[in-house]
Amino acid sequence: MYILAEVRIHVTKYPNMDFRKKNFAYETTSMHKLLDRASSSTEEGVGELCYLRHAGYDPRSGSPANLESDFPDLAPDFCLPELFEPPSRFFSSVLRVSSPKVRVWTHYDVLDNVYAQVVGRKKAVMWAPDEALNMYLEGDKSVVVDIDAEDNANRFPKFCRAQRHVGDLEPGDLLFIPSMWFHNMTAVDFGVAVNVFWRNLDAGVYDGKDAYGNRDLLQGAKGLRMLDNVMRQLDSLPEEIRDFYGRMMIARISKKVLSKPL
C-alpha cells in the first residue's frame, strides 16, 4: 500500500526553501504521516512545512522516479493524455506532496515535462530560457529565493526586468514546462501533483546517469567544461585585459550562438 511507503521529505519552517542556506532538513517518514502533516499545516505557512519530491527508490542507481513502480496501487488513478510519442520517450513520473505555501526554488530541467496538479492549487511562474542571463543562476537554480521580495529590485535588478509568465493551477490542470524553461511553483493549499518528464530530443543528448532530469545536455555540459579551459588562458593577463577578452568572447558567443544577439 502506497500509504505505508517510506518517503524522504524536506521539512522546513520557511515557505521559501533556500538551496544555498539549506533552511530545511531531510527526513524519512511514511506517506501516511506525510499526508497527515502536510495537510494539517496552517494556511499561513507558519510552523512545520513538508515537501515531497519523490525521487524514486534508488536515484543513485540512475533510475528515475516512476509512479507505476514506486506506487503501483496509486498509479492506476493517474491517467495522462498521450502527450508525447513514442511512449519510449517517457523518462519519469514524480509524485509531489506539499504543505500550503511551500515554494520550490526557481530552476530549469533539461527534459520537457507536464506538471499535473491533482489536489489543491498552485501558483506557477515561468521564464523563457532566453532570460538565462537575468536569473542569477548557480547551476540549474536561481539564487533569488523569494521571487517577490521587495529588495529584489536592488539585489537582483535584472531578475526584476525578466519577463514572467504566471499561471494558477487548479486540481486537474496540466502545465506544460518545456525543457530549459525556468519555473517557480508555490503551493497555495495542501497539494498533490504528478510531474511527468519525457525526452523531447534524441536520447544521445541526455546524460545517462541523470535520475532527476536536471543534468545538462551532454553537448552543453561539455561546452561549459571546455569553456573553463578557455577562460584559464586569460589567467596570466592583467585584470583589465582579462575583462576585455572576456567581453570579446561574450561578443563572439552572442554573434555566433544566440538567436538574437545581446
Add this chain to the structure above:
Amino acid sequence: MYILAEVRIHVTKYPNMDFRKKNFAYETTSMHKLLDRASSSTEEGVGELCYLRHAGYDPRSGSPANLESDFPDLAPDFCLPELFEPPSRFFSSVLRVSSPKVRVWTHYDVLDNVYAQVVGRKKAVMWAPDEALNMYLEGDKSVVVDIDAEDNANRFPKFCRAQRHVGDLEPGDLLFIPSMWFHNMTAVDFGVAVNVFWRNLDAGVYDGKDAYGNRDLLQGAKGLRMLDNVMRQLDSLPEEIRDFYGRMMIARISKKVLSKPL
C-alpha cells in the same frame, strides 16, 4: 630626403573611411606629392582626400614602422619625453598625414601608445575597453563608420549608450591611448602626427609577427580560437537550446572573467 620617399596612402572621396565597403583606394606616391595634395584638400572634406598611416617599408617582414629608420632626416625633429622604460619597450613610431575631415574607423590596438599631434588639429573620441560589447566590432574595428550619424540610435543603439571620452588635439598635444582603448580620430585640418607604440606588458604576450600592433595578445587570440571549438559543441542542438547554452556560457564568463559582471 624624406620628401622624396615613396609612401602608400589611402585616397578617398569619403571623410568616413569604411573598412568593410572599402570606400578608398591605395596609391603609391611621394611624400612631397602627398603633402601637397593633403594640404590643398578643401576644408569641407569634399573632393580627393588623402591619408597616410606609414606602415614602414617592409611591414610583411614583421618589422614595424620606425620614424628613425624610415625617415632619418625627419626623425631628429621629433622628440618625445621618456614615457616608458626601459627604451627597449619601444615598438614602433608611425607617421600619419591626413587631409582635413578624414576620419579613421574606430579600433583598438594591443599596445599602449601616444598620439603626438604635430601639425593641424584633430578630434579624438575614445571608449574604455569595457565598452567592447557596445562597439559592434569586427575583429579590432567597429562597424559604426560614422560615429555621429543620426540613425545610429536605430542601427547601433548600444553604441549610442556607450560612454565617450572626447578631446581636441592641437599641434604639440600628446594623447595617451592605453592598449585596448577604442579610439576614433578625425582630422579637423590638414594634419601631421606621429604615433608611438610601446609594449606595456611582458614581451611574451605579444604576437611576434605583428607589424601594426593590432594583433590580439597571444592568450586572448588563443582563447578566442578555443572558443570557436567550444561553440561547435552546440552545433547539433536545436536553435533554442543552443541559444540557452550560449547564454549559460556568457553568464559563466561574466561571473568568472569580468571585473564587473554584465
